Amino acid sequence: MVRPHKLRRIAFHPRVLYFKPQAVPLSLLEEVTLHRDELEALRWCDVQGLQQQEAAEKMNISQSTLHRLLLAARQKIADALITGKAVRIETGDENLHHYIIRQKCRRPRRHTLHNIHQE
DSSP, rough: OOOOOEEOOOOOOOOEEOOTTTTGGGGGGGGEEOHHHHHHHIIIIIIIIOOOOHHHHTTTTTTHHHHHHHHHHHHHHHHHHHHHHEEOOOOGGGGGGGGGEEEETOOEEEEEEHHHOOO
16 A cells, blocks of 8 residues: 655745746757745755754654655756756646645645745
8 A cells, every 4th residue: 555645844935937048949948847845845954954864853754755856856947957958847737736735723724825825
């Protein structure tokens, strides 16, 4: 039997959802998709400078899962930069059931974009 998917805590919603090489029409570009949990892992570890264990706790996942997210995100970004692909950041609307935000009372709730901006 498959283990249930553990909900991940995502507290960041990017304003820009697409990056592409300058002066190349989008219709000519291949794209890679960066998932919200991969972006959140990059934010905590590479931008905020947290250790993997601290970042994993903030995302409500194991350190090994966070490590896999970082590897996947970094590989996708490197591929896009080196081969000239566009990077699309997943909006999350198609996978909302995978993400939660916890309130101070520790009861999980499903997030909306409105809830994310309040955090």
